Amino acid sequence: MRSFGAITAALLVAGAVGATEIPQAERRSGYSFMKPDTRAIQDEDTANPGMLWVLDGEALWKRKSGATEKACADCHGDARTSMKGVAARYPAFDKATGRPIDLEQRINSCRSNHQQATPLPFESRELLALTAFVARQSQGVPIETGADPQLAPFIAKGRELYMQRQGQLNLGCTNCHDDNWDKRLAGSAITQGHPTGYPLYRLEWQSLGSLQRRLRACITGIRAQAYDYGAPELVELELYLMGRARGMALEAPAVRP
Amino acid sequence: MQLRPDTTRRRFLGLAGGVAVAGAVPIVTVRPAEATPAMLASAIRNVTNGAAVKTGKVKLDIPPLVENGNTVPMTVSVDSPMAPEDHVASIHVFNEKNPQPNIGNFYLGPHAGRAQVSTRVRLADSQKIVAIAKLSDGSYWSASVDVVVTLAACTEELI
């Protein structure tokens, strides 16, 4: 515990200098921080366990569901064309609620409104599978999130939360991911926190997981109370982070330590 | 390395949990916290029936410093012509400190063409990994590697 305290103190000192945003040219995917053995797991479909969820998602895409007895494919057809680039624009502005929603929420809204099916729980195998299948169709597509002007106030809120110090460690996201991304926290690379590969297979989880799960884990890590799944704060943070990663290529389903 | 204090802390937490259970339940089965070198030796004996194990012929590829102990890529290959009269019959992989000493047994034959298997393993702590190949002539050959497992800075309660 003593060593962890020392690391925290070092971060606090660095943080006091002031948050500086990462120049465009220096932005790096979490992939580039990984060791070659871990990269190899992401590089090949047969080696990437995230592809198991994509396969499940493909089956769900074609399965009829809800009172309308409709499958995703009945409206959207072949996902390879209809879903290409979609994940690269999320979270997106939702006219019905007047708020941004992320890809998982969009899938559930589609289920409720068009399939008249019950929404899938956050982090359920089914929701992760469908999200992974949709996101996979945008692999290699540059992230475009945040272009809609209606999103501006929500991006600002997300940025505010990103900069805000909180928790018992009194850290904001920026203190690690803008100011100290070239350093390590114990054995782990800190990284720049660009969400380019979600949903992704995290070796620590031994499972696929959403960006909200990752954010909640990070918030718990700074000893703050994590927001509930689906909370507006989490979606605004997702929105800010995806906008911050604009132009970077989507990697879903990525692999991370 | 920061491994030692963390290991101690995990053992302590495990012990504390055991005590809490003991308060509520009269009979407590204590599971060994980790395999021991003696358990490793015994697991190897189960495979070799006490035959001599020579060092050599076997190559064990595993990163010496791993990013996450939950998923460690590992490849075992054996220098063998893989001919009917001279081939690898099986490959056995063991560890020293996971809760139990076996990782996997792999059975192949001359038709394999190449004596090589890969998988991904869990390593609960920094430890020694041993791979043993049984050849068609009944001889046993081995290689071992010491692996350092770094613990994630921010862990997460999974259950």
Place this chain on the structure above:
Amino acid sequence: MASALINVPAKAKRGDIIEIKTLMSHIMETGYRHTATGEVVPRDIITSFTCRFNGAEIFRADLFPAISANPFITFFTTVTQSGKFEFEWIGDKGFSETASASITVE
């Protein structure tokens, strides 16, 4: 839902040594973890993996809790004729899954 990913070349020349890669959905619960209330999470792993070619076993593995979740296993075989690879995973709680892949040998 239990998906498997198999990588076998569709075509090969007689006598080629090919690599077969397999990835199977499975939690591989070790039996050594506890819930927050202190109860042991029961072991739930794949214990056996077998690959047969045209009915004859060519590779088999015994798996233990030390194998990572979603087991990834790769191995080699010499192809002598066209045919079908059949894969079988067997485990705790009655787990049993199969997959297959065909190869054309020229």
